[in-house]
Amino acid sequence: MVNAVYLHIPFCDYICHYCDFNKVFMQGQPVDDYLAHMDLEMKHTLEQFPTDRIETIFVGGGTPTALNEEQLERFLKDVQNRFGPYLCDSIEFSMEANPGSVTPEKLRIMKAYGVNRLSIGAQAFQDSLLNKLGRGHSVAEIGEIVQMAQNEGFVNLSLDLMFGLPDQTIHQFSESITKAIELGITHISSYSLQVEKKTVFYNKWRKGELPLPTEEAEADMYEMLITRLEKAGLLQYEISNFAKPGFESKHNITYWKNNEYYGIGAGAHSYIDGVRRANAGPLKQYMTKIDESGFPYMDDNVLTENERMEEEMFMGLRMKEGVSKEAFQKKFNHSIEDVFSEQINKLVQNQLIQDTGTHITLTEQGFFLGNEVFQEFLAI
Amino acid sequence: MNLEEKLKRQSRIRNFSIIAHIDHGKSTLADRILERTGALTDREMKDQTLDAMDLERERGITIKLNSVQLTYTAKDGEEYIFHLIDTPGHVDFSYEVSRSLAACEGALLIVDAAQGIEAQTLANVYLALDNDLEILPVINKIDLPSAEPERVRQEVEDVIGLDASEAVLASAKSGIGIEDILEQIVEKVPAPQGDPEGPLQALIFDSLYDPYRGVVAYIRITEGSVKVGDKIRMMATGKEFEVNELGVFNPKPVAKKELSVGDVGFLTAAIKNVGDSRVGDTITSVKNPAANPLPGYRRMNPMVYCGLYPVDSAQYNDLREALERLELNDSSLQYEAETSQALGFGFRCGFLGLLHMEIVQERIEREFNIDLITTAPSVIYQVKLTDGEEIIIDNPAMMPDAQSIAEVQEPYVKATIMAPNDYVGAIMELCQGKRGDFIDMQYMDESRVNIVYHIPLSEIVYDFFDQLKSSTKGYASFDYELIGYRASNLVKMDILLNAEKIDALSIIVHRDFAYDRGKDITETLKDLIPRQQFEVPIQASIGQKIVARSTIKAMRKNVLAKCYGGDISRKRKLLEKQKEGKKRMKTVGKVEVPQEAFMAVLRQDNTKNN
Numbered sequence: 001m002v003n004a005v006y007l008h009i010p011f012c013d014y015i016c017h018y019c020d021f022n023k024v025f026m027q028g029q030p031v032d033d034y035l036a037h038m039d040l041e042m043k044h045t046l047e048q049f050p051t052d053r054i055e056t057i058f059v060g061g062g063t064p065t066a067l068n069e070e071q072l073e074r075f076l077k078d079v080q081n082r083f084g085p086y087l088c089d090s091i092e093f094s095m096e097a098n099p100g101s102v103t104p105e106k107l108r109i110m111k112a113y114g115v116n117r118l119s120i121g122a123q124a125f126q127d128s129l130l131n132k133l134g135r136g137h138s139v140a141e142i143g144e145i146v147q148m149a150q151n152e153g154f155v156n157l158s159l160d161l162m163f164g165l166p167d168q169t170i171h172q173f174s175e176s177i178t179k180a181i182e183l184g185i186t187h188i189s190s191y192s193l194q195v196e197k198k199t200v201f202y203n204k205w206r207k208g209e210l211p212l213p214t215e216e217a218e219a220d221m222y223e224m225l226i227t228r229l230e231k232a233g234l235l236q237y238e239i240s241n242f243a244k245p246g247f248e249s250k251h252n253i254t255y256w257k258n259n260e261y262y263g264i265g266a267g268a269h270s271y272i273d274g275v276r277r278a279n280a281g282p283l284k285q286y287m288t289k290i291d292e293s294g295f296p297y298m299d300d301n302v303l304t305e306n307e308r309m310e311e312e313m314f315m316g317l318r319m320k321e322g323v324s325k326e327a328f329q330k331k332f333n334h335s336i337e338d339v340f341s342e343q344i345n346k347l348v349q350n351q352l353i354q355d356t357g358t359h360i361t362l363t364e365q366g367f368f369l370g371n372e373v374f375q376e377f378l379a380i
Numbered sequence: 381m382n383l384e385e386k387l388k389r390q391s392r393i394r395n396f397s398i399i400a401h402i403d404h405g406k407s408t409l410a411d412r413i414l415e416r417t418g419a420l421t422d423r424e425m426k427d428q429t430l431d432a433m434d435l436e437r438e439r440g441i442t443i444k445l446n447s448v449q450l451t452y453t454a455k456d457g458e459e460y461i462f463h464l465i466d467t468p469g470h471v472d473f474s475y476e477v478s479r480s481l482a483a484c485e486g487a488l489l490i491v492d493a494a495q496g497i498e499a500q501t502l503a504n505v506y507l508a509l510d511n512d513l514e515i516l517p518v519i520n521k522i523d524l525p526s527a528e529p530e531r532v533r534q535e536v537e538d539v540i541g542l543d544a545s546e547a548v549l550a551s552a553k554s555g556i557g558i559e560d561i562l563e564q565i566v567e568k569v570p571a572p573q574g575d576p577e578g579p580l581q582a583l584i585f586d587s588l589y590d591p592y593r594g595v596v597a598y599i600r601i602t603e604g605s606v607k608v609g610d611k612i613r614m615m616a617t618g619k620e621f622e623v624n625e626l627g628v629f630n631p632k633p634v635a636k637k638e639l640s641v642g643d644v645g646f647l648t649a650a651i652k653n654v655g656d657s658r659v660g661d662t663i664t665s666v667k668n669p670a671a672n673p674l675p676g677y678r679r680m681n682p683m684v685y686c687g688l689y690p691v692d693s694a695q696y697n698d699l700r701e702a703l704e705r706l707e708l709n710d711s712s713l714q715y716e717a718e719t720s721q722a723l724g725f726g727f728r729c730g731f732l733g734l735l736h737m738e739i740v741q742e743r744i745e746r747e748f749n750i751d752l753i754t755t756a757p758s759v760i761y762q763v764k765l766t767d768g769e770e771i772i773i774d775n776p777a778m779m780p781d782a783q784s785i786a787e788v789q790e791p792y793v794k795a796t797i798m799a800p801n802d803y804v805g806a807i808m809e810l811c812q813g814k815r816g817d818f819i820d821m822q823y824m825d826e827s828r829v830n831i832v833y834h835i836p837l838s839e840i841v842y843d844f845f846d847q848l849k850s851s852t853k854g855y856a857s858f859d860y861e862l863i864g865y866r867a868s869n870l871v872k873m874d875i876l877l878n879a880e881k882i883d884a885l886s887i888i889v890h891r892d893f894a895y896d897r898g899k900d901i902t903e904t905l906k907d908l909i910p911r912q913q914f915e916v917p918i919q920a921s922i923g924q925k926i927v928a929r930s931t932i933k934a935m936r937k938n939v940l941a942k943c944y945g946g947d948i949s950r951k952r953k954l955l956e957k958q959k960e961g962k963k964r965m966k967t968v969g970k971v972e973v974p975q976e977a978f979m980a981v982l983r984q985d986n987t988k989n990n
Contacts, residue, residue, distance in 0.1 A: 006946050191941040191942055192937075192941045194940075194941065194942055215911070215933075215935075215936050215937055216933075216936060218936075218937050219936035219937040222937060239939055239941065240941045240942075255946055255948070261946060263946055268946070269946040269947045269948070269949075270946070271946070271948070276948065276949055278947070278949070301949060310952075311948060311952070314951070314952075314955065315948065315951075350913060367939065368936060368937045368938075368939060369913065369935060369937070369938050369939060370938070370939035370940065371938045371939055371940055371955060371958055372913065372935075372938060374940070374955050375955050375956075375958055375959040375962070378952070378955055378956055378959055380956055380959055380960065380963075
């Protein structure tokens with residue numbers, strides 16, 4: 001049974017130089033028509049794949065807060081209308097919020113419709129870096145949005161911070177960490193920059209015009225991140241995620257535990273009854289598909305048991321607690337050692353993972369070299 | 381056909397080939413001639429018909445020869461039989477070129493009206509003159525804005541010493557001058573000599589292997605005639621066969637019952653191995669054998685050797701089969717099994733030159749789907765040991781210890797370089813840096829020079845071409861021929877990865893250059909080998925002495941950070957891609973080494989010579 005929902009709002013007021021998510025420049029887009037189609041998709045999805053309980057909702061983008069107040073209210077009303085009957089008491093309802101695009105009124109609407117966690121795209125605390133990233137906001141606006149959210153009664157606030165950025169110094173990243181901590185938030189996601197195709201950064205990189213930090217500098221930043229946040233009481237619970245105890249993101253844990261989720265909206269991904277599906281990305285195609293067949297996804301990717309076991313490992317090992325042997329046994333009717341003894345032995349020998357008796361977890365070095373670990377579990 | 385008819389026919393045969401530098405328009409002209417003589421309808425016309433292999437088309441060069449029979453009705457009203465024999469355009473195949481020229485009485489010399497004569501053209505013109513061919517200059521591409529036909533006409537006269545007053549001004553691309561070329565072939569190229577009733581002499585100028593018919597030998601009849609069913613003998617190998625099939629290409633194969641003096645065509649005789657019908661050999665009849673073979677037969681010996689190893693050692697047998705198959709078609713390819721501590725089981729292969737080597741590698745990878753690791757090419761060294769014994773070394777790893785060596789000799793070539801005189805300084809600096817001895821320099825006209833150096837072949841093998849191209853902006857052309865062996869102060873340099881000697885990376889270098897070369901190689905390897913989980917020292921040593929070192933730092937961070945909003949398939953693909961990359965590497969000791977690292981010794985610091 002599916003207990004998690006991802007909803008995708010693909011509109012943005014500006015396009016960041018590193019972003020390759022499914023998104024469009026907002027001006028002139030058929031936003032209302034799109035929201036109407038999302039509502040249809042929610043309806044059809046619940047009819048086709050019913051649930052009895054929703055534990056997490058995550059609204060991502062794009063920039064969900066780029067919606068104006070009217071659009072925002074309409075969208076959240078639809079979500080409540082469709083999923084409301086199934087929400088559990090401890091529901092985690094997250095929404096991505098961008099500095100500069102949030103007003104007290106928008107926050108009041110979100111709160112009124114049940115949003116109880118904000119994931120704020122801060123990325124850096126230097127105007128020079130924000131500018132290079134193509135972020136359309138200032139450092140001052142990060143402080144303002146946090147202040148505004150706290151005033152409106154939001155407690156569970158997460159901040160995104162990037163490192164490994166062009167020209168970023170370790171000193172700058174240290175400053176960003178300090179300022180993030182000072183804001184009194186409950187959660188931090190911190191990702192190193194990945195240069196993806198079809199981005200401004202990719203084109204610069206190909207021309208040799210993207211001065212990325214060395215692998216050493218990037219590793220130093222990551223090391224500092226973990227140490228500093230742990231000291232401030234934000235404990236690492238996944239490769240890129242840190243939280244005060246009790247504030248870990250339940251929605252993301254759904255992915256890492258390889259549990260199922262709905263994916264609503266253009267370019268969204270779902271995982272239902274062992275089948276992974278991807279929705280059409282372009283808005284027009286997304287809406288046409290819904291008009292024609294009721295659903296916007298392209299092909300079904302039915303996972304084999306082996307693939308599911310592989311994913312259980314390479315997703316689960318991302319978490320500090322690792323993969324539970326008992327949970328694995330229960331899910332697949334095989335013990336983890338039966339399936340992966342060779343890989344586990346090799347990686348234990350290389351000191352990248354450890355066997356705690358109940359779990360397989362990454363070692364400290366394993367967190368830095370995660371891909372070396374994850375690859376081992378793929379059968380190619 | 382009675383004797384009189386045969387002689388009449390013989391007087392109307394014209395055998396010729398086309399000599400041209402790459403890009404000067406040889407294939408286009410061949411196509412125009414085929415069109416004009418009606419050999420192909422427009423619809424059948426694929427551009428550049430004679431270059432049949434994909435590889436040839438891609439590289440714009442001809443590797444395997446072809447011959448075509450055409451009929452042309454001249455202005456005198458007579459119908460003539462033309463045999464157009466194609467020649468490979470690369471120095472590696474100069475022996476094949478000389479044999480196909482030997483099958484002709486004339487040659488069209490195509491010179492680009494803008495670029496003039498190039499080194500390669502000159503080499504082939506000399507081959508043609510050696511074979512007493514009538515040479516008809518054609519100045520091509522006259523419709524280019526930069527064409528200077530009169531300058532080029534003068535150059536042909538000055539440099540080659542040919543009378544170019546009647547040179548045809550042509551544009552094969554636009555079809556200008558084609559008629560004049562065909563008329564000149566009729567008028568100027570002599571008809572074949574020889575007695576149709578004499579003892580058979582047929583020159584093999586190429587052969588290829590057909591899985592259904594065995595070897596197909598491309599032949600030119602010089603004396604006598606041959607019929608289907610005749611018993612024939614290969615004069616060099618002594619092997620005897622019975623003729624199954626005779627024919628000509630028009631350009632599709634057309635069967636004939638008999639081929640006679642002057643004819644150019646093909647022959648099959650259930651020959652199982654191209655080694656039994658070697659290029660340059662003479663076919664004669666068993667019943668009425670010729671006293672002597674035609675002159676000029678040579679067994680081709682490889683000049684360059686390298687190790688070929690499958691990335692996946694399970695493909696060793698596939699690689700053996702691939703080599704066996706290629707050998708059927710390529711008698712100059714040599715190979716024998718060898719074992720490398722680093723690379724496992726593979727083959728040491730001998731090639732005519734670098735292009736030949738690249739072609740064989742590419743064919744194995746493409747046609748047989750085997751990922752290869754190629755070690756750096758080596759020349760053949762002649763080594764005198766202190767105990768008086770002489771040995772031949774084609775694999776640097778096999779070079780004996782320095783104490784037991786009295787002298788090492790290496791092959792030298794005469795390198796001929798033609799270029800605009802602005803680049804003389806750059807060329808001389810390059811050749812000097814390659815241990816070259818300056819021999820001669822001549823001005824071909826006021827702006828172009830011909831420079832001759834003697835250079836060790838091993839230096840040519842190391843990126844000489846690329847450096848020549850980059851230091852002359854591509855304006856220089858280059859040709860070389862082997863001139864013999866000379867003693868040099870050579871030493872073996874070993875490369876150690878993680879303190880383990882990697883036999884496949886050993887090279888032989890001149891002692892004076894050893895330190896620099898060691899530095900280049902260790903630095904290059906540092907860039908080519910990805911970081912491992914541990915630090916990897918790279919060392920270059922001569923004997924026990926370390927002459928250069930670098931270090932690959934340990935991997936510090938390799939982890940996918942992003943969540944990709946639930947797009948797990950994408951994560952999987954990224955990880956799969958990384959793993960695929962790793963699988964294409966060879967694990968040497970504990971170090972994962974990518975394929976290209978084994979060619980690292982070829983990559984030099986180019987800044988030095990620029």
